Amino acid sequence: MKRPGVRRLFSLSLRRNRWESEVEEEILNHLTIRAERLMALGMSPQAARDEAIRRFGPLDESRRQMVAAAAHREEYMRRREAFTEFRQDVSFAARTLVRNKGWAAIAVITLALGIGATTAVWSAASSVLLHPLSYPNANRVVNVNLLPGTGNSTGVDVVVSADVRLIRAWRTESRSFEAIEPYSVAGMPLGTGGEIEDVVTTTILPSFATFAGQRPIIGRVFTAAQARAGGFAMLSEDLWRTRFGSDPTVVGRALTLDGRSVTVVGVMPAALMPPRLGGRPTAIWLPLDLARDSVGYRVVGRLRPGADPVFAARELDSIAVRSKIFEASTLPFRAAITTPGETVGFRDSLLMLAGAVLLVLLVAAANVAHLLLARAITRQREVAIRTSLGASRGRLMRQMATETLVLTAIGCALGAVLGYFALDAIVKLRPPSLSELQLAHIDLTAMGLVIAASMLCALVFAVVASAGTAVRQSSLVLRGAAVSAISRAGERLRSSLVITEMALSAMLLVGAVLLMRTVIALQQMDLGFDPKNLHVIIPSLPEARYTTGEARRDAVRQVATAVAAIPGVVDVAVTDALPSYRNFSVGTLEIEGIPRPAERTTSFIDVGRITPAYFRVLGAQLIAGRMPDSTSSAREIVINEGFARKQWRDGSALGKRVRVFYESEENPWMTIVGVVRDISTMGPVGDRAAPFLYTSLSDSDSPGIVYRTDGREATVAQALAISKATLPGIRFRQHVTEKVIGDTLAPSRFIMLLMTGFTTLAMILAAIGLYGMMAYAVAQRTREIGIRMALGASRRRIARAVLGRAAVLGLGGAALGLLLAMWGTRAIEGTLYGVSRLDATSFAIGGAALIAMAVVASLIPMRRAVAVDPMTAIRAE
């Protein structure tokens, strides 16, 4: 029997948490019972209380421990409950998705396609442009190039290699750089006799291995002493495995490289990358001796943390001035610092594709949102029933969010797999000149970003969907009355989603059409010569055997004569202005009569040494004057039309004199005796108005021959055979001009094909979105259509109404899309050729294609609408 008032003896302190008050209550109970027992034994209430407390022990301490234990327990239970709920949601979501396999499949595949494409392209962009080199602290690694004062407007990758003295000065004096590593790349023949293999060699300092963060697999990096002595080499892992069978005793062995003997000191792992991106991998690493004044090198370096590249470039320039290597007071060359990613030639195209694929992802996400919205509407009955049975709105929303989450997770997983294979395919199918693309691999950061972005999109849409179709009056929904009212608001949202999808597709269409027209323009470009059946042979004349320029020219002339004798050869010329090769002088082009500009700027000046037959063999057209006469006393040249027109607008180039001025070297004046139509031997790159000087062969040090055949296959082989016979023991390089020119077009075509692929994907997705919406609208309005038909509307009117709706949506999407495209094509301006970024035809084609797609997508719903039977429709609910 409870004694009244005993409780009052103990204070009940107020606590906030449930378990804190429970702990309090439990302690209180215990003390009460104890006190009661003691009072039953005759103690006074006060004494009983004191004794009860005494026997309990340390009150505060135990209370603290008990509350802490209770808090832990509560936390644990709460987590378990949340997890169980989540598991239930996930399994419910999975069951729901399985029950609606069709809808779920479309959503998953849509998402997977969008994510796959985006992952592939973004990974490529990230791994090629952001961190192509796997050196330590790669974010501070930069290329140092020397460029003439006017920069490089040739359109091809030309740099002036740095003088060794300059590199030495930079290394000692630069404060902005933590490391400066010179290097050079060259192809050399490895081996002797019949087993000669052409390999790529990279010459590096011993410190380069540390710079790149790599250690030899076996052996050691060459020492400074070995570098000074020369005759040592390191193998690459690939060469070691393929040619030497991973033989561990290869260290110390001697090889013949370019006719000289080198001793192997070690093997470097395949992970050691030369700073030059792309191209064939390095097979042999050779030591660089900085003390020896030799031909210039390319330079890569690592900036100190916090160093500014612009400031660093200026510092290098000032070191150059102080070192007095260049005699002129103004530098003919400036240091230019670029990140490795910036040197990638197709950087702009890659960024363009990254943007395009983002649009595809947006279309895919909009489609998924669309599907979710449609689902939400069809589930209103279910939601209403569950709400009326007591389900909390929060729980329902959480469940729908879980469903979206499961859907997105499956889509992402599938997308990641698709992306992996897509990137693999892109890398494998790349044209040879996009060699840096071989560095592309699935980049986890890029993939993570893509997945995060799409999950965010999907979740936002899901929330919007469930909120937008919130059931306010479940009773009405259960009775089926208010569905149409609710679905109309949803329809506006869905219409705007579809219009957005189509606008994005229209943007992509315009981009794709512009690229297609670019490729066509490139293909139809007037090269200024006829590449058909044109071939090139270049002998590699070693310096040891051919010491003078005249000796080399003689040798090549012999080959030319021999080749000319072949019946299948139509014409031959000796020159160093070979198709797909360019030679440059660096300096200022001075024109007689025009005062020298005070600020001397150096530039690359194309120079070609030719014989009289040259233009004839090439099929180029001399439009004024004549060929240079090598016997005349004056130095005679022919210039290109572009330059002639720019410099002498009135067409009086003939007879004028020019010369190339470099530092204090004054080259002799050259007289212009002829003007030739612009010859683009490397495709449409560079500035047509830039000067191209054709002088006589006697200046050439490394000529080759160009010849035209009658088209028979055998002739080419014969020519090579004859050349080898004429100069025994000499190696020859050869190529087919048509193929080489074609290869220069390959990148543009490749990019265009990718762009077209993505555009098609977006169009298909947008079409599915439109189809879904129209099909749903027709299904919703079946009753209305039935009534209309019963009241006399012809099938044609119904059909027109449906098509009209689709056309209106298409027009809206096209208008919005073309408007966005007018702003968006700014981004791809750099990759276009022969077509302006606001080209009306392209825009028109894009818009028309979109509207056509809209009409096609609505054909099936239209057919369904027309096939509605008025009687059944009106009777149905």
Place this chain on the structure above:
Amino acid sequence: MSLPVIKGTLDVLALRALRMSPMHGFEIVEWLERAAGGSLQIEDSAVYQALYRLEERGYLKASWGVTENNRRARYYEITTQGKTHLKAETANWLQYAQVVTAILSGGAVAPAVR
């Protein structure tokens, strides 16, 4: 003469108390006092701390109920996990006590048979 409770043994004693049927806090303390026959200095707060500890580890589960006197009380019940733990700990303790007893009574212990 009553002995202080050796650290760590209160837990297994509390579990033993609840082996048969659920009890609330005071009942458990009473049971322990009775079972020890007064030879152990059992502090109420120590018992409650042990109970909360055991509950946190999942050997006991507790729920609020009503006593015969119509008073609200928190009843503790042993779980399956707790039963397993009790069996294991009891065996350990008995073996340990045996060994210690043997050593202290001045003899060696026969090596354990594996």
